[in-house]
Every structure is written in structure tokens, then in C-alpha cells.
Amino acid sequence: MIQIDRLTEPQPQGSQAWYQDIVEAQDEWVCCLGPDGSLRYANPASLGTFDLQRIDMPGQGWWSMVHPGDAPGVQASLAQLSPANPLVEIESRVFTAQGTVVWARFSCRGLFESAGQLVEIRAVGRDISDRKRAHRELETFSHAVSHDLRAPLRAVNGFAAILLEDYGTKLPAECVALLERIRDAGTRMGTLVDVLLSLSHLELGRIPDQQVDQAGLVQDVFAALQALNTTSSPTLVVHALPVCLAQPLLLRQVWQNLISNAIKHSRHRADARIEVGCDSAGPVPVYYVRDNGAGFDHQRPGASLDEGQGVGLAIVQRIVERKGGRIWAQSQPGAGATFHFTLAPESSRA
Amino acid sequence: MNDTPRILIAEDDVNDLMLTRRALSRFRQGLPVKDFQTGVAILEYLQASLPLEQTAEQRPGLILLDIKMPLMGGLEVLEQIREKRLCPATPIVIYSSSQEPRDIARAYAACANSFVRKPGDYVQYMEIIQRLAAYWLDTNLTGAGLSLQFSEQGAAGLG
Numbered sequence: 258m259i260q261i262d263r264l265t266e267p268q269p270q271g272s273q274a275w276y277q278d279i280v281e282a283q284d285e286w287v288c289c290l291g292p293d294g295s296l297r298y299a300n301p302a303s304l305g306t307f308d309l310q311r312i313d314m315p316g317q318g319w320w321s322m323v324h325p326g327d328a329p330g331v332q333a334s335l336a337q338l339s340p341a342n343p344l345v346e347i348e349s350r351v352f353t354a355q356g357t358v359v360w361a362r363f364s365c366r367g368l369f370e371s372a373g374q375l376v377e378i379r380a381v382g383r384d385i386s387d388r389k390r391a392h393r394e395l396e397t398f399s400h401a402v403s404h405d406l407r408a409p410l411r412a413v414n415g416f417a418a419i420l421l422e423d424y425g426t427k428l429p430a431e432c433v434a435l436l437e438r439i440r441d442a443g444t445r446m447g448t449l450v451d452v453l454l455s456l457s458h459l460e461l462g463r464i465p466d467q468q469v470d471q472a473g474l475v476q477d478v479f480a481a482l483q484a485l486n487t488t489s490s491p492t493l494v495v496h497a498l499p500v501c502l503a504q505p506l507l508l509r510q511v512w513q514n515l516i517s518n519a520i521k522h523s524r525h526r527a528d529a530r531i532e533v534g535c536d537s538a539g540p541v542p543v544y545y546v547r548d549n550g551a552g553f554d555h556q557r558p559g560a561s562l563d564e565g566q567g568v569g570l571a572i573v574q575r576i577v578e579r580k581g582g583r584i585w586a587q588s589q590p591g592a593g594a595t596f597h598f599t600l601a602p603e604s605s606r607a
Numbered sequence: 608m609n610d611t612p613r614i615l616i617a618e619d620d621v622n623d624l625m626l627t628r629r630a631l632s633r634f635r636q637g638l639p640v641k642d643f644q645t646g647v648a649i650l651e652y653l654q655a656s657l658p659l660e661q662t663a664e665q666r667p668g669l670i671l672l673d674i675k676m677p678l679m680g681g682l683e684v685l686e687q688i689r690e691k692r693l694c695p696a697t698p699i700v701i702y703s704s705s706q707e708p709r710d711i712a713r714a715y716a717a718c719a720n721s722f723v724r725k726p727g728d729y730v731q732y733m734e735i736i737q738r739l740a741a742y743w744l745d746t747n748l749t750g751a752g753l754s755l756q757f758s759e760q761g762a763a764g765l766g
Contacts, residue, residue, distance in 0.1 A: 396707070404675050407704045407727045412622035415729035419629070440729075447727035 286361075286382040292375045294318025308354040319380075324350035324358060338367035338375060348385070360389040399457040406450045414443030441485065452510045452572055456579075469505050471498040471512075471544075475533050478513045482520055489524035491548075496534030499542055501600060507576045508600075514573045515546040515596050522594060523550030541582070541601045549593040612641035613668045613744060617649040617684060619676040623725065627671070630736035638740075646672075646679030653693045667697050669743040674703035674710060682710065686717045698743050
């Protein structure tokens with residue numbers, strides 16, 4: 258292996274050979290191009306993958322390896338390069354020297370002279386075929402889920418609703434109550450299926466984040482949960498919550514699970530109180546849901562989040578982690594519980 | 608009394624069909640609706656009964672196509688209808704539980720008039736079907752009382 262030679266003869270730190278070594282040992286494709294796509298430099302990984310002779314032919318250029326179907330998109334992305342916007346990400350199919358087609362993702366950085374004229378493009382790329390394949394499988398899966406789960410669910414909650422509509426007055430009260438349970442459970446599961454679908458679309462990078470008014474969302478979620486809660490009437494206190502960038506349906510699911518959990522664990526108290534807020538002192542906002550309910554021993558492994566939460570919690574964890582955030586709980590038996598979560602990596606500002 | 612179906616539905620899921628029919632009868636009682644369990648069946652019906660020169664009273668006011676059906680899905684039915692130019696003045700709505708972008712793109716590429724996602728929730732489902740019927744049957748103009756003429760080249764480039 259090449260690396261072994263290098264290891265036996267380390268280059269003086271800071272020397273040109275040392276820098277060159279860093280670039281040449283990369284598994285990723287590193288290329289420098291003229292504005293016309295002519296090749297100025299390619300590292301060994303690129304040399305091993307692409308037919309550089311073809312690229313070197315007059316009138317061909319680096320972009321000749323781009324699949325014709327993706328070429329217009331690539332051209333359009335590169336045309337966006339400017340001193341104010343020097344970095345573009347490109348995904349396209351490319352031809353390898355063996356004639357096969359792989360999916361590649363390139364980060365292209367433009368270098369500009371003082372007048373703003375593009376003088377060089379530095380492209381770093383990698384093979385993302387596996388990811389693309391996984392996306393396609395996920396797409397097939399979400400298609401199947403959306404159709405095959407939603408249709409029977411619609412039948413469950415729909416026919417229960419029809420029975421209530423058409424025969425509600427003729428049925429005994431207990432029968433009506435049971436039908437209402439079927440209808441509501443079906444509707445709730447329908448929402449979960451929708452959330453699962455949103456999650457898979459999120460994985461596919463298809464749903465753009467939106468500005469979400471969290472205070473409104475929390476009030477909304479609480480009202481919807483209380484409409485179903487006949488056993489307690491907790492007081493909800495909502496402290497200031499910042500507007501945040503997120504996928505509304507998913508963020509709703511996070512709040513809904515945590516608030517519903519708080520309602521559940523505090524419902525034995527006449528003075529049940531749920532406090533929702535945000536601590537903005539740290540590098541990223543830390544949201545919390547606090548109740549004065551039964552609490553739990555959070556030292557006990559497996560305690561905390563997963564009790565009685567099932568799919569709901571798994572979803573919440575996925576959503577939060579997908580945003581780079583985390584979720585944790587603090588509690589003592591009898592002293593209520595507080596669930597915290599963040600929606601951004603703590604090393605960065607949200 | 609005109610018994611020509613105003614709405615044609617291709618839907619293989621009997622549950623969804625019951626809900627759709629219920630919504631339509633709530634929209635307008637006695638509205639003539641004809642349903643087909645397969646894509647092939649609705650195509651055969653259209654080919655047998657819908658010459659181009661039909662007047663608005665004779666042609667259906669709306670065709671609803673489910674996507675996922677055995678043998679021939681709704682999108683393929685749509686493409687066949689357009690390619691064979693079976694009923695150019697009848698709006699065709701694709702309605703499906705899925706909302707996959709590639710399905711939506713394919714539907715519009717074949718000149719679907721609308722793409723509607725079937726809601727999972729019963730109340731929303733009833734509302735959307737009634738709204739669809741209200742728009743396409745009452746608001747949308749399909750040339751009532753007229754005999755629309757379509758040129759042979761009208762659908763060139765489709766498909």
C-alpha cells in the first residue's frame with residue numbers, strides 16, 4: 258500500500274511534500290479545474306476512478322464525465338458560483354474509466370480574482386451510490402407504508418364514524434363509547450403513520466424546514482390532548498419559546514409526546530401543573546417540559562423516556578437526533594419529571 | 608331523467624369505494640356514479656361508450672382514478688386515456704393514498720387535471736371528495752350543451 262511507504266518516510270511538517278501527501282492520500286476525489294473544466298490537478302483517487310485522458314482531450318474537460326441527463330443541473334449549479342457564493346454542492350451521475358455509472362457528490366469551491374472573475378474550481382467528491390440506493394429502497398418502503406397502512410386505517414376509523422353517524426342514536430351508550438374509542442385510536446394511528454412517512458421523507462431530504470411558532474404549537478397540542486383527557490385538568494404554563502426552523506408535523510410530534518407524557522404522569526394530582534419553556538443560556542436553546550407528577554428514578558436503567566411511549570418515543574428520538582439535538586430526562590420519584598431536548602448540535606449556534 | 612354516469616371511479620379497494628360513494632351521495636343524492644374495480648375495466652368502458660363527439664350531457668363530468676390497482680394502475684389508465692384521446696373534455700383526477708413526487712410528476716406529465724391525496728382521516732376524506740365533486744361538476748366548465756370539436760393533433764406530443 259502507498260500509505261506504508263509514506264509512513265516509513267514522513268515528510269517534514271509544513272513542507273510542500275507534507276501538504277501534497279495530505280491531499281494525495283485522500284480516498285475522496287480532489288481535483289482542480291480551470292473555469293472551462295480543463296484539468297489542472299487530480300489526486301490519485303481521481304486518477305484511479307476517472308478516464309483523465311478523455312478529460313484532457315480538447316473540447317472535453319472535466320464535465321465530460323458527467324452523465325448527460327445531469328449535465329444541465331451541474332452547469333446551472335456551477336453558474337451560481339460567485340465571490341459571494343463561492344461554494345456549491347453538486348450531485349450527479351458520473352462515468353468511471355471502466356464505463357460504469359456511479360452517483361457522486363462534489364463540493365465545488367470557486368476561486369476568484371479581484372475583479373470577481375472565476376479563475377479556478379476546486380472540487381472534492383465522493384461516491385454516494387450506496388446512499389442513493391438506500392434512498393431508493395426507503396422510497397419504495399415509504400410508498401408501501403403510505404398506501405398499505407393508510408387504507409385499512411381509513412376503513413377502521415371511517416366505518417366506526419359511519420356507525421356513529423348513522424346508528425349512534427339507536428345504540429346503547431356503552432356501544433357508542435366503544436365505537437368512539439375505535440374511531441379515535443384509528444385516527445391516532447393514522448397520525449403516527451403520517452409522522453413515520455414524514456420521517457422517511459426527511460431522511461430523503463425532501464421536506465424543507467419552516468419557521469415554526471412553537472408557543473402556538475404547544476397551546477394547540479395541549480388543547481388537542483385535553484380534548485381526549487377526561488380524567489384530569491392540569492394547568493399549562495408556557496414560558497417564552499423562540500420561533501425555530503423545523504418540519505412542523507415532526508416538531509408537533511415531539512411536543513405532543515412529551516406533553517401527553519406529562520399529562521399522563523400527573524393526572525392523579527388535583528393541582529397537576531405542566532410547565533413548558535426554553536432555556537437560552539447555553540450554546541443552543543434547551544427546551545423543556547416539566548410536570549409535578551409521579552416522577553421516576555432516572556438512575557434505573559431503562560426508566561425515563563421509554564415507559565409507555567412505544568413508537569412515539571422512538572419517533573421523538575429520531576426527530577431530535579436528526580436535527581443534531583438530544584433528549585434527556587431528570588426526575589426523582591414523587592418529585593415530578595422534566596424532559597429536556599435540543600434541536601441543534603451543541604457545538605453550533607441554532 | 609338522464610342516467611348517464613356523471614362520475615366514473617376506478618378503485619380496487621372496496622372500503623375506499625364505500626367511503627367515496629358515501630361522500631358523493633352526501634354531496635348530491637342520486638348522483639349517477641359508476642365504479643370499476645380495475646383499470647382495464649374502466650378503459651374498456653371508455654373505449655366502448657365515449658366517441659369524441661359526445662355532448663356534455665352524455666359525457667361524464669369527472670373521472671376519479673386510484674393509483675394502486677392490480678394489472679393496470681391509475682397512472683397507466685390516465686396515460687392510455689390521453690394517448691387514445693378517449694374523453695378530452697372530461698377532467699381526470701388522480702386520487703391516491705400516496706404522495707410520491709414521482710407519481711405526481713408522472714400524473715401531470717400525462718395531463719392529469721388534478722392530483723389529490725386521500726386523507727387518512729374519515730372526516731377529511733368525506734370533505735375532500737365532496738369538494739372535488741363540487742368543483743369539477745358544478746364550478747368547472749366542460750361545455751354543457753355544446754358539442755366540442757377536438758382536432759386530431761390536439762394531444763400530439765403526449766405520452
